[in-house]
Amino acid sequence: MSKTVKIRMYNVGFGDSFLIILPDDRLILIDAGFHSRGKGEFSGDELVEQITRDVKALTGAEEAHIDVVICTHRHADHLFAFNSSLWDEVSVGEVWLPWVEDRKNEKAVRLWKKQASFAMNLANALASFQLNDADRESVEFMLWNAGVELPGMAAAGGWSNAKALDCLHEGFGYRRRTKPRFLPSTQKFPESFTCPELPDVVIHVLGPPRDPELIEELDPEADGETYRALAMRAAAAASGEAVADMSSLAAFGPEWQVREDEGGADDLLTRNEKIWLEKLATGADALLAATHVDDMINSTSLVLVIEVGKARLLFPGDAEWGTWKRILADDDARALLHNATFLKVGHHGSHNATPKTLVEDVLPEGIPAMISTQEGPGNYRNNIPLPDLVTALGEHDIRHVRSDQLPERLPKGFRKGDDGKWIDLSIPC
Numbered sequence: 278m279s280k281t282v283k284i285r286m287y288n289v290g291f292g293d294s295f296l297i298i299l300p301d302d303r304l305i306l307i308d309a310g311f312h313s314r315g316k317g318e319f320s321g322d323e324l325v326e327q328i329t330r331d332v333k334a335l336t337g338a339e340e341a342h343i344d345v346v347i348c349t350h351r352h353a354d355h356l357f358a359f360n361s362s363l364w365d366e367v368s369v370g371e372v373w374l375p376w377v378e379d380r381k382n383e384k385a386v387r388l389w390k391k392q393a394s395f396a397m398n399l400a401n402a403l404a405s406f407q408l409n410d411a412d413r414e415s416v417e418f419m420l421w422n423a424g425v426e427l428p429g430m431a432a433a434g435g436w437s438n439a440k441a442l443d444c445l446h447e448g449f450g451y452r453r454r455t456k457p458r459f460l461p462s463t464q465k466f467p468e469s470f471t472c473p474e475l476p477d478v479v480i481h482v483l484g485p486p487r488d489p490e491l492i493e494e495l496d497p498e499a500d501g502e503t504y505r506a507l508a509m510r511a512a513a514a515a516s517g518e519a520v521a522d523m524s525s526l527a528a529f530g531p532e533w534q535v536r537e538d539e540g541g542a543d544d545l546l547t548r549n550e551k552i553w554l555e556k557l558a559t560g561a562d563a564l565l566a567a568t569h570v571d572d573m574i575n576s577t578s579l580v581l582v583i584e585v586g587k588a589r590l591l592f593p594g595d596a597e598w599g600t601w602k603r604i605l606a607d608d609d610a611r612a613l614l615h616n617a618t619f620l621k622v623g624h625h626g627s628h629n630a631t632p633k634t635l636v637e638d639v640l641p642e643g644i645p646a647m648i649s650t651q652e653g654p655g656n657y658r659n660n661i662p663l664p665d666l667v668t669a670l671g672e673h674d675i676r677h678v679r680s681d682q683l684p685e686r687l688p689k690g691f692r693k694g695d696d697g698k699w700i701d702l703s704i705p706c
């Protein structure tokens with residue numbers, strides 16, 4: 278029988294959790310998250326129970342062992358289930374995290390302090406003005422995901438993003454490599470490596486950027502590369518109106534970036550950022566500021582191509598346009614993507630996580646894709662997954678399944694498990 282690699286997408290609602298089963302039965306877990314306002318088939322403990330049960334069944338072992346656990350970025354919808362104490366019963370080979378989670382890296386620490394300072398300022402300002410329901414839903418959804426605790430929003434049982442990160446840093450019943458591997462580990466781009474836990478696998482790291490300034494360089498709409506920008510332009514052209522200024526949708530322009538000569542370690546926000554936060558006056562301002570927090574964390578996502586035999590599995594986390602721009606400008610990175618045999622659609626199918634060039638010019642036609650997603654209330658989720666993106670995938674014969682809408686008949690290669698609690702996909706390798 279020809280060899281296959283299997284990908285299991287758990288239906289966690291709004292979030293990601295994927296188990297990769299290699300031909301030699303070694304296992305990779307990518308993310309174990311959910312958003313409390315977008316739950317799927319599992320509560321947190323239930324997801325861990327399910328994964329543990331699956332791992333034992335797949336390996337035939339009495340104790341659950343996962344060779345590599347990966348967390349793409351620190352959003353709740355990617356890591357919240359790592360709060361569960363049930364991980365104490367699971368042993369792991371290695372844990373992989375983006376380099377910004379290295380607590381000994383000064384640049385990383387500074388980045389998070391700045392982000393926390395910005396988010397807390399925003400959270401404090403929120404109470405001072407009225408938001409319409411859709412905007413409030415969106416703002417709260419993004420801030421909760423970022424781990425900012427607004428009054429009445431704390432999770433039950435003391436679960437938090439910070440506690441989940443602690444598990445990834447030092448938790449689990451046993452870990453062969455005690456410290457996490459922080460990726461990319463060098464300036465080389467793309468960075469490729471092998472590891473003893475996965476003898477027949479080559480990992481290619483395409484994100485996040487090593488440079489914190491690139492992580493903060495958020496320019497999602499400017500280049501006409503996102504499906505939302507294209508849809509808005511088409512709508513404007515059809516109605517004969519002037520094309521809307523896309524730059525107004527970008528959370529921050531260059532004036533909001535920290536300059537070298539501004540502010541010390543204790544003064545992370547620029548004067549302009551502080552003034553801007555103090556001047557928050559409308560729901561639209563608050564929405565933009567919350568989007569900034571959301572985009573920045575998404576920009577820390579690991580972007581991996583997992584090479585197993587002839588299979589190339591593309592897992593871009595929630596990386597947004599800033600990260601993609603750099604990837605698509607590099608010939609070696611493009612070549613990797615051009616040979617992809619699977620796509621995990623980025624950021625639940627949002628407007629700026631899957632560039633037009635990637636779908637139309639770089640990825641091969643006819644590959645399978647998975648979208649772990651859940652539509653919901655508020656302006657944030659009622660466009661996820663973006664219809665134009667879903668249409669474009671179809672037009673390029675990228676056969677895809679979304680976790681929140683399972684058809685009776687799944688496309689070739691996909692298989693539904695246990696009442697839709699997960700979906701399996703087998704890929705030749």
Ligand SMILES: [Zn+2]
Binds near residue numbers: 292
């Ligand atoms: Zn996400």
